[in-house]
Amino acid sequence: MTPLGILGPVHLVAAVVGLSLLTASLIRLYRSEDGVPTRRLASAGGLFMAIPFALGWAMYPTYRTQIKPGLLTEHPGLVTAFESKEHLAAMGLCCVLGGVGALIAPEGLGAGRSLLTTGWMLCVIAAGIGVAVTWVPSL
Amino acid sequence: MSASDGLVTRRRAVAWALLGLTAAVSYAVQTLYAGWTSTGDIALPIATAHIPFYWRFALALFQGLLVGSIAFLGLSERDCQRILDRIPVLAPALILPLAGLMLVFP
Numbered sequence: 105m106t107p108l109g110i111l112g113p114v115h116l117v118a119a120v121v122g123l124s125l126l127t128a129s130l131i132r133l134y135r136s137e138d139g140v141p142t143r144r145l146a147s148a149g150g151l152f153m154a155i156p157f158a159l160g161w162a163m164y165p166t167y168r169t170q171i172k173p174g175l176l177t178e179h180p181g182l183v184t185a186f187e188s189k190e191h192l193a194a195m196g197l198c199c200v201l202g203g204v205g206a207l208i209a210p211e212g213l214g215a216g217r218s219l220l221t222t223g224w225m226l227c228v229i230a231a232g233i234g235v236a237v238t239w240v241p242s243l
Numbered sequence: 244m245s246a247s248d249g250l251v252t253r254r255r256a257v258a259w260a261l262l263g264l265t266a267a268v269s270y271a272v273q274t275l276y277a278g279w280t281s282t283g284d285i286a287l288p289i290a291t292a293h294i295p296f297y298w299r300f301a302l303a304l305f306q307g308l309l310v311g312s313i314a315f316l317g318l319s320e321r322d323c324q325r326i327l328d329r330i331p332v333l334a335p336a337l338i339l340p341l342a343g344l345m346l347v348f349p
Contacts, residue, residue, distance in 0.1 A: 164294060191274050191345045194300050195267040198307065199338060202263015205256065206330070209249075211323075212256030215330035219263050222335050226342055 108166050115159040119231055122152030126200065126224050133207075133217050143207040146220060150200045153227060157197050160190070182237050189233040192226045199223030253323045258315035260330050264337070266307030271341035273299045278348050 126149035132142045176183050203219030206212035277295065318326070 161297065164296070168294070188346050190296055191270070192342055194270050194296075194303075195338060195342055195345075198263050198266035198270065198303065199334065200263070201266070202260045202307075202334075205259020205262065206327070207256070208259065209252040209256035209327075211253055211327050212260065215256070215260045215327050215334070218331035218334045219260060222338050223263075225339070229342075229346075 115156045118155040125149030146204045150204045189230045192230040196223045196226030257323045258311035261314045262307040262311035265310040266303045269306045270303035
């Protein structure tokens with residue numbers, strides 16, 4: 105089995121778990137007046153989002169040399185979409201990191217909510233592009 | 244919690260928020276600048292010997308850490324509150340258009 109074959113499913117599962125935890129923490133954040141108790145859940149979401157990001161870093165060199173050349177010939181649009189996915193995931197993770205940190209203080213609830221929501225949106229778009237990039241070439 | 248503990252906590256919250264915001268904006272600006280100054284050949288990332296994505300992300304995090312550290316060390320209580328009040332509007336207003344630009348110009 106190739107490294108992509110092993111790391112790919114872990115990358116997918118960690119991303120799904122991370123997005124689910126982030127969604128749950130955002131729902132709790134918008135329902136409560138105090139963000140501090142939700143911080144642990146949001147931290148877990150951030151941690152699980154960092155795992156697929158780190159795995160993506162590990163898989164990227166293999167993807168670049170083994171998959172990207174073929175994809176570029178057959179589906180050039182998907183290659184650019186894949187690059188956008190990486191960029192959105194990087195920005196999303198930065199926002200989630202800032203949002204989780206802002207929840208340390210009760211006064212940071214608004215900033216934390218805003219950064220986590222922005223990060224969540226970027227990660228959802230990145231996940232959608234990731235699914236499309238994986239799914240379309242197999243059609 | 245004493246007043247000074249509260250201020251330290253608020254400063255930490257501002258520092259983290261600014262770290263995340265700065266890193267995200269820095270990453271987007273670096274990527275868009277690289278796209279703007281490149282030849283526009285999408286095959287180029289395959290041909291290059293190194294992966295600029297790693298460097299950009301590391302530099303963005305470093306700049307975020309720098310801004311966060313300065314904020315943690317130098318902000319007064321009033322400034323902390325002012326920044327925390329503005330980030331809810333500032334974060335999506337800055338980041339979402341940049342993310343949209345990166346979708347249009349990858």
